[in-house]
């Protein structure tokens with residue numbers, strides 16, 4: 001059996017320990033299922049040493065007996081005071097490392113004396129040396145110090161052939177780093193690095209806290225910032241809300257009995273939309289993008305020379321971060337390795353190589369396909385009813401659940417059709433439709449009534465799609481059992497589905513007759529699909545229409561069907577006529 005050499009991500013906010021065992025990378029749980037140890041150290045009132053969650057909890061009420069973010073002080077000579085006693089930054093870091101070592105030993109059932117520890121690419125020699133010393137104080141021989149972006153690159157592709165340039169975008173709780181790396185065989189070289197030591201997800205939390213304070217002031221005329229306990233509760237609630245907003249379009253920040261005012265309890269309950277939240281954090285994201293460009297010019301590379309973007313750090317789960325990076329660099333960022341654990345995993349891979357273990361690949365279950373729905377939007381500068389809205393992007397680890405809000409488009413709209421697609425094309429009609437349903441009976445409201453659609457994909461490829469009217473909770477859902485496996489022979493099925501959509505039930509006849517499948521290019525194709533959809537709708541309307549209306553509908557349907565049958569025909573007049581009729585009948 002090879003020697004236990006662990007990989008440690010000694011982070012500003014959180015730390016993790018991992019090891020390669022039996023060809024797999026394992027991030028070792030620190031408590032129950034939790035694999036993240038807050039990088040906080042404290043001394044309890046009885047003198048007991050606290051490391052991790054308990055120290056983090058103590059910090060709120062007794063900051064003088066607790067130390068956090070010690071990483072920022074590494075390499076400094078001045079001491080850090082905790083409970084009235086001075087410690088060197090190395091000693092405080094050693095307490096975190098020692099705890100991780102104990103956890104690893106208990107988990108592995110044997111001694112752990114060696115470690116690979118990661119540091120930011122910009123760390124100076126003094127900071128690296130201090131990290132090494134911290135390891136030694138904790139009883140660990142630091143067999144190698146590696147750069148965090150290097151570790152991330154190792155976790156993403158430990159055995160990738162060929163040479164690539166990657167941008168490692170690392171947004172943690174309190175720090176932001178971006179590095180440009182060159183990946184060549186097994187060698188990862190950091191070409192340039194940039195960042196901000198005081199920017200991260202914690203700032204996002206602060207924005208939500210400020211929003212809540214403003215709300216309390218406005219609603220109750222009360223200044224909650226004067227109460228440390230209320231502030232501590234708000235901060236925790238803000239982080240929870242922020243995390244929820246990564247997957248949901250709305251969240252309610254609710255804290256009962258937050259404060260008292262003249263003996264009367266004050267409850268907080270305020271809704272935040274993702275849109276509002278994104279506006280709050282946009283300046284921070286813009287700042288990170290500036291840093292990205294600085295790093296690129298430092299590496300003498302242009303945007304187009306970047307092959308991939310690797311996401312590291314919990315705050316990169318924020319959809320705005322991923323969206324803005326993709327818009328700015330034109331590459332969809334990779335997020336398939338857990339961004340909180342990615343650096344520790346890379347450190348473990350490096351440790352495994354040193355210990356002589358076989359280099360593993362990080363196996364994660366991801367969806368190979370993108371799933372989404374369609375909505376009215378803008379396609380190439382024109383309004384278009386079938387714009388594809390991806391909810392679950394390909395390479396997202398599963399299980400996953402994502403929600404988006406959609407809004408009714410006209411006053412009094414009581415039903416919405418939800419089409420479920422798999423694909424990548426911005427025009428949903430070029431993607432594969434894998435299901436559809438209707439949510440009917442929405443309340444009579446002006447346009448803009450929110451319907452929240454949730455896609456949940458489990459490890460077995462079962463996709464559940466639910467739409468819920470936000471104000472009433474009225475919901476409808478479908479389950480697509482084989483959302484992933486059904487595409488085993490993807491190309492064939494994609495082609496078949498596309499043709500089915502294009503030609504409706506007449507696909508076979510047309511194919512037999514050798515008709516041009518494009519039916520007059522993209523516009524013609526769209527008209528045909530619209531016509532097929534309209535016919536379907538009209539046929540549904542027939543069920544409830546009065547005798548006279550039914551006659552008109554049948555005529556309209558016939559006319560449009562005739563048009564569809566003749567590839568030379570101009571569909572537009574028949575299509576408009578039937579659309580007008582349906583509009584008139586208010587279906």
Ligand code: AMP
Nearest residue numbers: 013014172173201202246313314315317
């Ligand atoms: P790290 O320092 O890499 O562990 O990142 C921690 C930061 O990521 C904290 O600010 C967390 O609140 C934040 N974070 C964790 N999960 C999410 C999420 N799903 N969406 C947004 N931020 C998150």
